[in-house]
Amino acid sequence: xxxxxxxxxxxxxxxxxxxxxxxxxxxxxxxxxxxxxxxxxxxxxxxxxxxxxxxxxxxxxxxxxxxxxxxxxxxxxxxxxxxxxxxxxxxxxxxxxxxxxxxxxxxxxxxxxxxxxxxxxxxxxxxxxxxxxxxxxxxxxxxxxxxxxxxxxxxxxxxxxxxxxxxxxxxxxxxxxxxxxxxxxxxxxxxxxxxxxxxxxxxxxxxxxxxxxxxxxxxxxxxxx
Numbered sequence: 220x221x222x223x224x225x226x227x228x229x230x231x232x233x234x235x236x237x238x239x240x241x242x243x244x245x246x247x248x249x250x251x252x253x254x255x256x257x258x259x260x261x262x263x264x265x266x267x268x269x270x271x272x273x274x275x276x277x278x279x280x281x282x283x284x285x286x287x288x289x290x291x292x293x294x295x296x297x298x299x300x301x302x303x304x305x306x307x308x309x310x311x312x313x314x315x316x317x318x319x320x321x322x323x324x325x326x327x328x329x330x331x332x333x334x335x336x337x338x339x340x341x342x343x344x345x346x347x348x349x350x351x352x353x354x355x356x357x358x359x360x361x362x363x364x365x366x367x368x369x370x371x372x373x374x375x376x377x378x379x380x381x382x383x384x385x386x387x388x389x390x391x392x393x394x395x396x397x398x399x400x401x402x403x404x405x406x407x408x409x410x411x412x413x414x415x416x417x418x419x420x421x422x423x424x425x426x427x428x429x430x431x432x433x434x435x436x437x438x439x440x441x442x443x444x
Contacts, residue, residue, distance in 0.1 A: 237354060238265045240283040242274035242300065243316075244292050248339070252287060252316070255343045262350075271295030278304045283311060285350060288333070290317040290324060298324070298331045305332030312353040316346065325364055329432050335359035335398070352398040358435035359398035365439060381441045383425045391418045396435045 239262055243249040249267055256262045266281050268274040270293040278286060286304060290297040301313045314335040315328050328336055334353035337346050338361045345361065352359035384392065387408075394404045405415045419431065428434045 236261050236263055237285055237350070238263050238281070238283045240265060240274070240277055240281055240286045241267045242269075242271065242277075242286060242288045242292065242297065243267070244269045244289060248289075255346070256287075259347070269293070271297055271300035274300045275303045278311065279307055282308060285312045285314065285354065287314050287316050287346075287350075290315060290328065298327050301328065301333050302331040312350075314346070314349050314353050314359075325360075326436070329436055334432060336364050337361050338363050348398060352400055355400035355402075356431060357398055357400045358395055358430075358432040360396065360435060360439075365396065380426050381437065384422060388418050388422050388425070391415060392422050392434060392438050395419070395422075395431055396438050 239256060241249060241252050241256075241264065243252060246269075249269070253264055253267070257264055265283055266277045268277045272295040274286070274288065274292070274297075275295065286301075288297045288301055292300065295303075297315065297317065301315070304311060304313060312334045313332065314337060315333045316337045316339060317324075317328075318339045325336060335349040336359070337349045341361060349359040349361075381389075390408060391404055394407060399407065401412050401415045401419065404410070405412045408415070410418075423429070423431070423434055426434050426437050428437060
């Protein structure tokens with residue numbers, strides 16, 4: 220992953236700079252990530268760790284805004300590390316950046332509290348989109364992962380709550396799964412951001428989920444996208 224300074228990267232308007240911790244055991248990948256992210260003034264690399272245990276310790280000490288986390292880490296895997304970080308620092312966002320693509324790992328990662336799931340080898344633009352979406356409170360699943368989850372998960376039960384969603388809520392949910400932020404959804408559907416927020420709250424209430432990532436998983440399980 221090489222730096223790409225040409226990509227225009229926008230964080231939510233209420234965020235001026237993001238403090239980032241990288242947890243990655245491959246030295247070359249770690250270096251590439253550092254160079255790619257440092258190319259953007261809004262991203263500040265505050266620390267790096269090469270295993271999950273050190274990643275948790277670094278997060279507790281540095282209290283970063285965002286952690287870019289691998290799954291296959293020595294001593295403590297990225298899923299367990301994410302769970303510990305989220306328990307101690309619920310406001311810290313976690314973007315999984317991994318080569319792992321199995322259904323079990325994807326669902327386990329999302330259940331651990333990860334805000335986004337990105338595949339190694341993807342473009343820098345995709346990682347930046349995942350970061351921006353996570354910070355804005357949106358769920359982000361790599362398109363490869365979304366398709367795989369759809370293909371592998373069992374069909375939903377007939378009583379699935381998806382049926383309770385309105386046509387507009389279904390449109391909003393599909394865009395949430397695509398990783399769009401509230402402002403991006405508003406622009407796409409010609410709605411106000413406040414209206415989108417209302418729809419997102421309605422979706423989460425009807426699906427009986429606590430956050431946008433869980434809503435996205437329900438949508439994927441239902442074969443909605």
